[in-house]
Amino acid sequence: MIPVDGFKGETVAVLGLGRSGLTAARALQAGGAKVIVWDDGAQGRAAAEAEGFDVRDLTKPGALEGAVTLVTSPGIPHLYPAPHLAIRAAWDAGVAVDNDIGLFFRSLGHDAPRTVCITGSNGKSTTSALLHHVLTSAGRTAHLAGNIGRGVLDLDMPGPDDVVVLELSSYQTELARSLTPDICVFTNLSPDHLDRHGGHGGYFAAKRRLFAEGGPDRAVIGVDEDEGRFLAGQLQEAPVDDRVIRVSTAKLDGPGWNVTAKKGWLAETRKGRQVASVDLRDIAGLPGRHNHQNACAAWGAARALGLSPRDIESGLRSYPGLPHRSQLIAERGGVRFVNDSKATNVDAAAQALQAFTGIRWICGGLQKEGGLDGLKPHLGHVARAYVIGREAAAFALDLGGAVETEICTDMATAVARAAEDAQPGEVVLLAPAAASFDQYDSFEKRGDDFAARIAALD
Incomplete structure (x- = not known):
């Protein structure tokens, strides 16, 4: 403590x-x-x-x-x-x-550890866990806390050579009175928790506060949305400013420090020259474009901490993945069962749907603001949607005929029907695009139920 x-x-x-x-x-x-x-x-x-x-x-x-x-x-x-x-x-x-994050920072002494704070709408848990894994794999003493794992004050006092990796939600960043991180990471931004923050602008302001008031030595920023570009532009003093590391799933031009993952290839460039590259496509713990973005963010933070490309690549390849986030639960008769219960909003579910082909999609739950229109461009790989939740019929109706749907209401029925229909080579994917609270206490409970129903299949 x-x-x-x-x-x-x-x-x-x-x-x-x-x-x-x-x-x-x-x-x-x-x-x-x-x-x-x-x-x-x-x-x-x-x-x-x-x-x-x-x-x-x-x-x-x-x-x-x-x-x-x-x-x-x-x-x-x-x-x-x-x-x-x-x-x-x-x-x-x-x-x-x-809040406890403010108390943590005010309690660090002169021999304080390096701290990395990671925020964003999607991917912050995976990025945090991935960075922690890369650091420990490379022999560094690292601690993982905040919105993932342990409460930050529950840690033993870290030493000056340690690294503390904190996943921070907007609820935590908007209120902490003391923020003095060494490195900050912004993964991306999509609409979420809008009622809590008084709208999209308030939500972004809560995230931005970590950078504006935190004053990190280095900032790793996803620039695939305008908010990320805006944030990077505010922090960068000149075209060549290595205090800002830009992350993207597309090619980035310019002389700055960039980490990109276009078509599954991670590339690090500085001053217009490539200094490292890794093929991410065969890394089982990081499937899909959204996880490639997470890998870029973790890579940028690890490089800012002084790790070599070789050590980081080794950590990426041994990363086992997080529960409830593109987690392979089982493979039966050539059909893979993947648990992405953490996909509680439209953007996260869209990323999961782009990571696989031949999808039997289990979705539904307590819808968030904004509807499901953002999913419709990403349903081309979905053979059928199996809708759960107390308002399953309304959820299916909101999909607007963009995909064939079957109203199942409960997880047991959805898993049974999807498994019955699935053909070898297909994926039964739980990516709800909704909160769990209409039927479960948490997304973890929902994912656990999905796994239990698979284990119970004949």
Whole structure:
């Protein structure tokens, strides 16, 4: 655990007692703070009480009296669509609002590790895990935390030669009061969490804050969308500025530092000259164009950390992949079953659909804003869609006849029907293009159910 500095003898409130909140409370206490906590759920409050924390309803008048800071968990809205009542109370009382990421950065001493922060709409989990794998494969001591794996304050205090890789969501980047990363990575941007950020511009602003206020020594930026180009342009001082590494799935011209993956070939160029290349097409853990973009982003960050092309390529080739992200579950009778339950929005599902041919597509769930029109240009490889979810009929209707559909409603039916129809050489792909919360607690639970149904096939 990393004890939080700067609050010894002070009262600090913690709102939300899930993984990051309860860890933050422990870390604050370890640093000498007087900690009061609250969670809207009885289970979270009970867990805190069992550890001896002072549980106090922070929405009540006077509950924050004497507190200097309120630390809130990522899932709790602090502005849009409406601030939590405890956040409002903090504003009214003049109490600062922060999160565990801000506490982490303020607690690093003079012998701080190198930190790499990775954000974006899609691919940030894979990029983070891939970079961590590349570093450890090359013999570097690296830690993976944030929005993936462990809460950041749950890490043991890293040493000065270590590297901390943090996956950060927009919920985390928009609120952290202290941001001092060494390297920042922006993968891409597509519409997501728009209600939480007051629209697309607010969503991008939350991501951009990591770069604008973080002031990284180097920035690795995906430039396949205008937002990435804008961000790179803001950070770059001249055409040749090696503080910015541009990443793309198309060829990039110009004299800067670029890492591209056109048609499956990764190429690194600097000052107009190619300095390294790798064929990504036969790397099993990185299938498809979207994973090639992730590989480019991880490559750029690893190069910024001083790794050689040979060491990075070795790490890419041994990468096993992440659960629920283009994960090969099984192969039966020449049919592959692939779990991409993390494809919870249209853009992520479109990338998964482009990675395979001969697809039996399991999709559906709790739709996000914007509809499904963005998927329609990418359905050419889909033989049939097997739609799940409580609103399966509406989801199928929204596809607008672009693909043949079968309304299955539940995962068991969808897997059984897709497996029955699939021919050798085809892929049964779970890429829902929707959130899981109409039927599952998380996308992980949905992916686990998919895998269990495959295991149960006759």
